[in-house]
Amino acid sequence: MTYIQCNFCNSMVDADLYLLQVCATILPTQLFVSTVIERFHVLDWLSFSGNTSSITPPDSESDTPMLESCLTFLASLVSLRTNLGASQSRLSQLEMVTLLCMGDKTHSQLMELMPERCGTVQSRDFESALAEVAEYRAPNLEASGNMQQGMYVPKGCVWEELYDPIHVLLRAVHRRDFQNSMDRYNEYIGQLGKVRPGTNAWPPYREPAPCHEAYGDPRRILKSRVFHSVVWIILYKALTQHNVSEHVMSLVVYLLEMALAVTDPTDHPTQVLISSFLFGEDRHVNDNDLENWFESDWLSNNLRTTIDTITLPPQPDVVFDSDSKFIYY
The missing domain is CATH 1.20.1050 (Glutathione S-transferase Yfyf (Class Pi); Chain A, domain 2)
Incomplete structure (x- = not known):
């Protein structure tokens, strides 16, 4: 830990x-x-x-x-x-996007991995944030006969507008978690034809939100x-x-x-x-x-x-x- x-x-x-x-x-x-x-x-x-x-x-x-x-x-x-004026709903959305960009998650995994301030059972923003940024992929029956759990995957707009590599780096326990998010990002924009095959884009760093007036x-x-x-x-x-x-x-x-x-x-x-x-x-x-x-x-x-x-x-x-x-x- x-x-x-x-x-x-x-x-x-x-x-x-x-x-x-x-x-x-x-x-x-x-x-x-x-x-x-x-x-x-x-x-x-x-x-x-x-x-x-x-x-x-x-x-x-x-x-x-x-x-x-x-x-x-x-x-x-x-x-x-995070502590310079971001709203609770914005933080919930950002934390959920960060988790989903590192890998598809089940509902229980998201509940468990969300930081305490944003992801407790009592958080009223959890379900609304999940609906905004994720799509549910229904369970699948594998060829071996095992049932694969239903997973939440990030929507396309997440990669284009919400994916924040800096925040992923902050939350990534291992470097490979950040690399997984970048691989998934490159796969998405590659499918849209925005990069040449065999090349990788730079991380899409974001413009920061305004600070609270006190800072x-x-x-x-x-x-x-x-x-x-x-x-x-x-x-x-x-x-x-x-x-x-x-x-x-x-x-x-x-x-x-x-x-x-x-x-x-x-x-x-x-x-x-x-x-x-x-x-x-x-x-x-x-x-x-x-x-x-x-x-x-x-x-x-x-x-x-x-x-x-x-x-x-x-x-x-x-x-x-x-x-x-x-x-x-």
Whole structure:
């Protein structure tokens, strides 16, 4: 049992996420994003020298999942509204859609797996939500003579309008649960001819619902120059080193879309008057000094800024021990 399972998620993972979302709306954006990057230990991956803090060389196989986890966390933070104003009926619908997208379920399975706040027997939203998002597939008699139970399957509109990969990732106990939902999504859109055979679509990330008026929008952290530096590095490495996964790219593009959604064009009323802003500028920056790659949090200007030179830190000396294992000094 883990704290993301239905028995505990309401009082554990959802509460933790809520606290972090409140912090994201209050703390300085640069401090918050820098802390997240540090806690997920992705500075080595973001570095162009690869020896920022550890005494061993970075392992790309272990660093890439950490980068995916970091971006998934940011996407969850800015898009989920479980405790930021979502209605009870909306939550019931979302939880049911999440369960059905991971696999067809019986009525009793849905009742058992729905989080406590949304899926108790007393919940008046359960049956109405089920009728809105699911179709009942009647029991079938198998060739072996066994009777297959009747199952609820998601309606077509669920895949097109309601399937939320970020929420599925939050509720998925195993990674394969999320992958099952993506396989089913690709199967659905493949039947409609929306993707070429043999190709897979990116996850259909959703525009988050508005927050309650008592809260700020956690997407404000995406207007941080630190986040813009991280995006620049990921896109550069994807273009030049080809070591960035499709999942990471999909998350980066989604987060950029969310950053654009909360960018107010009136933040910089002089944006069309200053020629240096209009054409951007060349920058000479230090490796991993993410707070100083750009001069401001203005996304428009940062997108037009050219990073001309990245200065790497001095390389450490390498000393071999008796077991032929090297260490850094």
